[in-house]
Amino acid sequence: MSFSFLQISKARQYLFSLSLVAGVSGICFLLSGLMGYRMVAFILLLTVSLIALLFDIMPVLLSALVSAVIWDFFFIPPRFTFRVGTAEDSFLLLMYFVIALINAVLTYRIRKAEKIAREKEEKANAVKLYNTLLSSLSHELKTPIATIVGASDNLLTGSPKISEANKKELIAGISVASLRLNQQVENLLSMSRLESGFIQPKYDWCDINELVYHVVNRLEQPVGSRQVKISIEDNLPFYRLDYGLMEQVLYNLLYNASVYTPDFSDILIVVKNNNERIFQLAADQPGRSAVSKEINRLIIIIEDSGPGFPEEEIEKVFDKFYRLKNTKPGGTGLGLSIVKGFVEAQQGAVTLENVPHGARFTIDIPAEVSYLNNLKNE
């Protein structure tokens, strides 16, 4: 049963059902030499039943009525009058109308019941998903809070038995937990900024070389023993992008590439320019000739040497709160959805694929470029 018809507007439903009745009646009329008028009644009933499967109750009732009238006028002898010749035919006409009505009402009821059942199921699924997300999120937030509360209580009640070394450990625990909490809150804030559609990129000239190294330097700790190999095309132009958003995008991707891959593995960053040069001519301004904007595409590829992603989950990894099955605890499933949101906010796209040795993320962003840095001036 196709429910897509349910989305058709009311007016269209009337139009379709009446044209269907009219069309079928017309064909029957042309073939009326080949079949009896009672056969026509069955064909029309079938038509009304089909309409009942697809449309709302009112168009169906109207079709039932119209088809009864058509049958009476064009087919029941004497034809082309509303008069009905025999008592048997009168009874048949009455029965036709009643059956068409029952048909319509019953189908309508069944559909309504199905719709309610479906809505219930959808709601149950949504609640289940919400609960899963909430429990993972609250776990992520409560763990550091529990650490902070516990450690500070311990220090406050000041049992003399706690050694200086243990005190230091508790304090270090508080420090780590609060940084972790801060990171989670920042992710949630980024997500809510995205959700509210409030992200307005602040475009400014970005030195991508500087951006990449800035992020890599910030990531020293999570990267640990992993080897980060950076390959940036020579003479890369400046791009007009939002530095803050780009920083977060690269940070999240590289953070993932560090946390979910084995120690001593390689992380590769490749940056290149795709200069299918597009010149955008801004309108002439009074007193100034046309200003041309040159748009190139910035391509950033981040490859890790980890286990890659299960093929069937690749599509979902950018979904909000989605976490891979069988992944280690920690993380809220927000990192990659923030990446996608921030890249798309700058009209770009991010894709993920598995390569023989790991996973590859590719960012592709069209942006205005400036080759000023390649000029040897002064």
Place this chain on the structure above:
Amino acid sequence: MNSAGILIIDDEIQIRRLLEITLESHNHRVLSADSAREGLRMAAGHSPDLVILDLGLPDESGHLVLQRLREWYTKPVLILSVQSSEEDIVKALDNGANDYLVKPFRTGELLARVRSALRNAVAGPRKAVVNFNGLQVDLSARTVRKDHEMIRLTATEYSLLALFVRHEGMVLTHQYLLREVWGPGYINQSQYLRVFIAQLRKKIENDPNRPEYIITEPGVGYRFTSTE
């Protein structure tokens, strides 16, 4: 820089206590106010050496307090702000704040900012030759040496470096740098700044990709630090 009078304007008692304890443990005299009105009153009454101002106050916006302070107060003002509000920070810096700290901040960071702000506020003759970890800048002879080797800088590169050196440890916004080095007509031409920062780093940094002198403050500007 031993002991300075510092006024804290912040409505959060925990943050105020944290700042008080930290600053007092470094021998500063600390006053605090929990609202804009109280803060302005105390600034006028005590003339502190430094004001630490939270941008989110209950009665008035911190921006307004800054504006009112700057009508007469010439000593450094340090802004406290929350994360992801570069626009707010840049606005405050362009309106006369000297530096900023983002909550949550590390204690070390707080003390470094306070130290630089107080040091930069000291008027009077400055040393002509300044040394930063192997980098020597002679402001009177306009020469720069790195590990005793003379470095040749272009006029623009030198102006940029001299500006950084004169505001050591403090953040300088993109707009400020563009206005001071290139002129008021260039404040939106940030690509010039990117070019010259990259060139300057190539000449003075040990590893231009891991800068130790000219640090990027994303979305705000640059900070010249000598690793102490």
